[in-house]
Structures are given as C-alpha cells and as structure tokens.
Amino acid sequence: MSHSVEPRPMTSRRCGPLKGLALVPGDKSISHRALILGAMAVGETRITGLLEGQDVLDTARAMVAFGAQVTQHGPGDWSVHGVGVGGFRSPEGVIDCGNSGTGVRLIMGAMATTPITATFTGDASLSRRPMARVTDPLAQFGARITTREGGRLPITIEGAQDPVPVTYRTPVASAQIKSAILLAGLNVPGDTVVIESEPTRDHSERMLTGFGAEIRTETTSDGHRITLTGRPELRPQPVAVPRDPSSAAFPVAAALIVPGSEIRVPGVSRNPTRDGLYVTLLEMGADITFENTREEGGEPVADLVVRHGPLKGVRVPAARAASMIDEFPILSVIASFAEGPTVMNGVSELRVKESDRIDAMAKGLRANSVEVEDTADSMTVHGMARVPGGGQAVTHLDHRIAMSFLVLGMATEHPVGIDDAGPITTSFPDFVPLMTRLGAELA
Ligand SMILES: O=C(O)C1=C[C@@H](OP(=O)(O)O)[C@@H](O)[C@H](O)C1
Ligand SMILES: C=C(OP(=O)(O)O)C(=O)O
Known part of the structure; x- marks a missing residue:
C-alpha cells in the first residue's frame, strides 16, 4: 500500500x-502468481509458504477488490476462492499496488481482456516506473487504456469487450511483460504468443500448466516462444511456495x-x-x-x-x-x-x-x-x-x-x-x- x-x-x-x-x-514472484491464478480459477486454491511481504499483501487485497475471496488461515497459509477466467468484477475503489511492479503489471494483464474498468496506482517509486511496456501489448488485445504522461501510473483500463489474440515480441527481457500478456491471453479465444530473446523466469508458465492451461514453450531461431491457448477452465491447485x-x-x-x-x-x-x-x-x-x-x-x-x-x-x-x-x-x-x-x-x-x-x-x-x-x-x-x-x-x-x-x-x-x-x-x-x-x- x-x-x-x-x-x-x-x-x-x-x-x-x-x-x-x-x-x-x-518466493515473491510465485506468491503474486499463486494469488492471481487462484483468483482466476474456479473453486479454492490453498497456498502454503506465501510471502507475507507488503507487495504480496497488496496483490491479495487487489484480488478481493476484483471479486475473489482471500483468507489467511495461519502464517503463510492462505486460500483463494476464485471467480474463474473472465469472472472479475469492476473494483469499487482504486487498486493501489504500493511498491510492486510485478503486482501492478500482472494484475493489469489479468483484467485487460474482461469488460470491466479499473484504475491502478502505486507509491512514489512505482509511479516513476515505465508501464507502456505492458499497456502497449494490452491495448493490442482491445483494451482501452489511459495513462499519466509518459505511460506512468495512475492508469485506467477498460477491459476489451471482444478481445483478439496477440502475438508479441517483448522489447526487453522481462517476465513481467511476458506474464501480463499470458494472463491477458487467458480470456481470449485462440492462441496468444509471446516471443522473448532471452528466457526470463518461467513461474507463470509452470503455474499455468499446473492449473490446467494449455501452454507450450519452444526455442526457435526466432527466440523463446511461449504459446497459450485461451479460455481454459483453470483448476485450483495446492501451491507450496x-x-x-x-x-x-x-x-x-x-x-x-x-x-x-x-x-x-x-x-x-x-x-x-x-x-x-x-x-x-x-x-x-x-x-x-x-x-x-x-x-x-x-x-x-x-x-x-x-x-x-x-x-x-x-x-x-x-x-x-x-x-x-x-x-x-x-x-x-x-x-x-x-x-x-x-x-x-x-x-x-x-x-x-x-x-x-x-x-x-x-x-x-x-x-x-x-x-x-x-x-x-x-x-x-x-x-x-x-x-x-x-x-x-x-x-x-x-x-x-x-x-x-x-x-x-x-x-x-x-x-x-x-x-x-x-x-x-x-x-x-x-x-x-x-x-x-x-x-x-x-x-
Ligand atoms: O515476474 C516477476 O515476478 C519479476 C520479474 C522481474 O522484473 P522484470 O520482468 O521487469 O525484469 C523482477 O525484477 C521482479 O522482481 C519480479
Ligand atoms: C524489481 C523488483 O520487484 P517489482 O518489479 O515487483 O517491484 C524486486 O523485487 O527487486
């Protein structure tokens, strides 16, 4: 916050x-993803070993604002009742992602292909960081996005009504860009493709596979190519972080x-x-x-x-x-x-x-x-x-x-x-x- x-x-x-x-x-990367994918699955995802750092707590709060139920049972022991792919609702207030680049970029991806509207903000550090690297590809799916000057936060996203699949080559090696696009691709009919020149952390791919999404990674002359087939029903999985x-x-x-x-x-x-x-x-x-x-x-x-x-x-x-x-x-x-x-x-x-x-x-x-x-x-x-x-x-x-x-x-x-x-x-x-x-x- x-x-x-x-x-x-x-x-x-x-x-x-x-x-x-x-x-x-x-792990902070895995903790964010467990909460977000848990919120996009149908039913209860149990998470153990969740990082209770501020960045992750801000993501948990955001998932509640989008309609999921998030409960802490004990230290590191959490559950998320998800609303399914495409099931997010428009949050009532502004989504404050605090200090977290991963939080804001992945959540923007997760909601950008659902016809709801959300405004994102963050602290002084996050408000200086570049967001066009994520909002540019999300706009290609059909989302309407308003940013502050220079592509910075606060950002308002009107999610796409009829999202179209995207093939996107990331301009810099970034797991946050890749993950935002893959999460957006979940609610899109057809294949969403991300091509990266250097492989970046693959927690999203591993967890998406665990939750039952169809996703494959190939190393081609073109680079590292990840293909996700849209509109899966994500099945809750226990996640041991x-x-x-x-x-x-x-x-x-x-x-x-x-x-x-x-x-x-x-x-x-x-x-x-x-x-x-x-x-x-x-x-x-x-x-x-x-x-x-x-x-x-x-x-x-x-x-x-x-x-x-x-x-x-x-x-x-x-x-x-x-x-x-x-x-x-x-x-x-x-x-x-x-x-x-x-x-x-x-x-x-x-x-x-x-x-x-x-x-x-x-x-x-x-x-x-x-x-x-x-x-x-x-x-x-x-x-x-x-x-x-x-x-x-x-x-x-x-x-x-x-x-x-x-x-x-x-x-x-x-x-x-x-x-x-x-x-x-x-x-x-x-x-x-x-x-x-x-x-x-x-x-
Ligand atoms: O995807 C992630 O969980 C992260 C990716 C990295 O950022 P970039 O993708 O911007 O390099 C890293 O610096 C950050 O701490 C966590
Ligand atoms: C860069 C980091 O995180 P984020 O991009 O999620 O703010 C980090 O934890 O070092």
Whole structure:
C-alpha cells in the first residue's frame, strides 16, 4: 500500500562470524502468481509458504477488490476462492499496488481482456516506473487504456469487450511483460504468443500448466516462444511456495563476506531461470554446497550451506542478466570484497526497478570508499581486501538497496548507515530479526 511513514534510518556494524539457520521467506514472484491464478480459477486454491511481504499483501487485497475471496488461515497459509477466467468484477475503489511492479503489471494483464474498468496506482517509486511496456501489448488485445504522461501510473483500463489474440515480441527481457500478456491471453479465444530473446523466469508458465492451461514453450531461431491457448477452465491447485532465492541472496552474501561464517539456508528455489547469482558465486570461488536437491510444488529446491572464504572478481555475461536481475545490488556488495574487478554487463534494466539500482549502488559504494565504474548498461566494482565503509547510503524506497548496504556494513571497517529500512518489508519483513539471530549487529 502507498503510505507515507517516517523514514527509519539504520546502521550496520562489523560483526563476528554469522552462524545458524536462515529460514528466508516464500518466493515473491510465485506468491503474486499463486494469488492471481487462484483468483482466476474456479473453486479454492490453498497456498502454503506465501510471502507475507507488503507487495504480496497488496496483490491479495487487489484480488478481493476484483471479486475473489482471500483468507489467511495461519502464517503463510492462505486460500483463494476464485471467480474463474473472465469472472472479475469492476473494483469499487482504486487498486493501489504500493511498491510492486510485478503486482501492478500482472494484475493489469489479468483484467485487460474482461469488460470491466479499473484504475491502478502505486507509491512514489512505482509511479516513476515505465508501464507502456505492458499497456502497449494490452491495448493490442482491445483494451482501452489511459495513462499519466509518459505511460506512468495512475492508469485506467477498460477491459476489451471482444478481445483478439496477440502475438508479441517483448522489447526487453522481462517476465513481467511476458506474464501480463499470458494472463491477458487467458480470456481470449485462440492462441496468444509471446516471443522473448532471452528466457526470463518461467513461474507463470509452470503455474499455468499446473492449473490446467494449455501452454507450450519452444526455442526457435526466432527466440523463446511461449504459446497459450485461451479460455481454459483453470483448476485450483495446492501451491507450496518455495523459499525465495532473491531473498536468500542477502544472508548468503553476508556469510560469504564475514570471516568465520557458516550458515544453512534450507528449501531455496533453484529454478534455472532464477539461478544466475549462484552460478556467478561459484565462478567467484564461493564455498556454497547444494544439498538435498528435490522438487517441491513444481519447482526445483535445495538446501544451501554457505561458508566464508576468498573470492575472486569475475565477468558476468549479459546473457545471464535475466536470471539474476534482482541480485546485482547484492552481487556488487560481494564483489567489493573479491580480489580484482567484477564486471556486470547487460544490466540496463536495473535503471527502471524500484530505484535506478546502478546509480544507487554506485553512489552508495563510493560513499563507502569502494571504486565503481558505471555506464548505461554496465557496472564494474573493484574489490579490495579491507573495505573502509563509514558512509551513508540513500535507498530511494528500494528494499534491495536497503538490504544490500546493511549486508555491506557487516564486514566493513567502519559502520554503514542507510536512510530508510522501511521498504525492506516489501519482500523480506523478517530480515532484521533473522540477520540478528545469525549474529549481525543492526540498530
Ligand atoms: O515476474 C516477476 O515476478 C519479476 C520479474 C522481474 O522484473 P522484470 O520482468 O521487469 O525484469 C523482477 O525484477 C521482479 O522482481 C519480479
Ligand atoms: C524489481 C523488483 O520487484 P517489482 O518489479 O515487483 O517491484 C524486486 O523485487 O527487486
């Protein structure tokens, strides 16, 4: 929800070895999708391990506004009574998606081919982010869309009366664009096709298959081609949400850079479309083992054991960017402690996340005496044996920037401060107590 609360400054000091079990929250991408597909299925979808972060709670509230019944039974244990494909009603008020790009873009897709009207809004960060990447293809289905200048929120969508199928090549690798189009395609007769140049996270495809939709993915000379056949009856499925690899990245990073650390992070998704950070860390020489690899709720998961050790800088290829798009801020922190430079290429999408993440990381790292170079679509971090720290970072309503700098301060010579820890609740509400239990000093 968009609310103005007082900023909550926080400081992170160098701590002793981090030890113990890090039970990170449920995957944010899968949590949003479970609520949305649950709302579009006929009957009850039971969800366990749901992330109760603000972004997901905002999506739950939106699904209620569109007519679904959403009930919390216990921590992480939720159910959704759906209204079926095409069954959404016009919400009474404005749909406030708070800080969540995934929430607003997927929900706009889910309603755009049903003849109802909704207005979407968000917080100051979300209101700066580009939405034409989703409203352009949704207009091709026949939806009538009004945006603020520059294609920004607030946006009003009058869903298409007689939607027509669309074939769309995404201009940037984005699972949010792909998913918005596929969700729109659910209420359209015939085949909706999305073509992407690089594969992006495939949670929508996996979950749509689980709910009984006809969807297939092919790799062609054209790219990665996903075809959905419209107007299925979605059958409710129990969804067991795996733990979020993007959230796991923060305790993992802390254990890698704080001497003497050893932690265990169980049940983390190892979906190959989300695994780029872990591939990169192994190339850097990180001491991470993956135990008990198994399948849970249609997603591969493993228990991670992470120990501190020496790291070397690497070059991260642009083709890997989509599979670790949310992990570049924390990778740039880890890279600050590696031997030699780490070069991250093809990362221009970071400039349109909750903040301009390249700029926020470069400025915050420099304020802590780390040498960083950045261009429109790359960032290079020069690692050093001892990182001075002692600086302040500005977080710009961005949870991942806030958590990244708190992790930095766990291993710098001098404390690192952030202007606002409030946004952390977006994706990882338990971050501060969890890190404190492992041994971090945050105040
Ligand atoms: O589909 C999703 O759940 C997400 C896709 C990514 O965004 P883009 O599709 O805009 O790259 C990612 O950054 C975001 O945190 C979650
Ligand atoms: C980019 C992110 O989320 P969203 O786009 O859903 O706001 C994120 O969680 O890092």
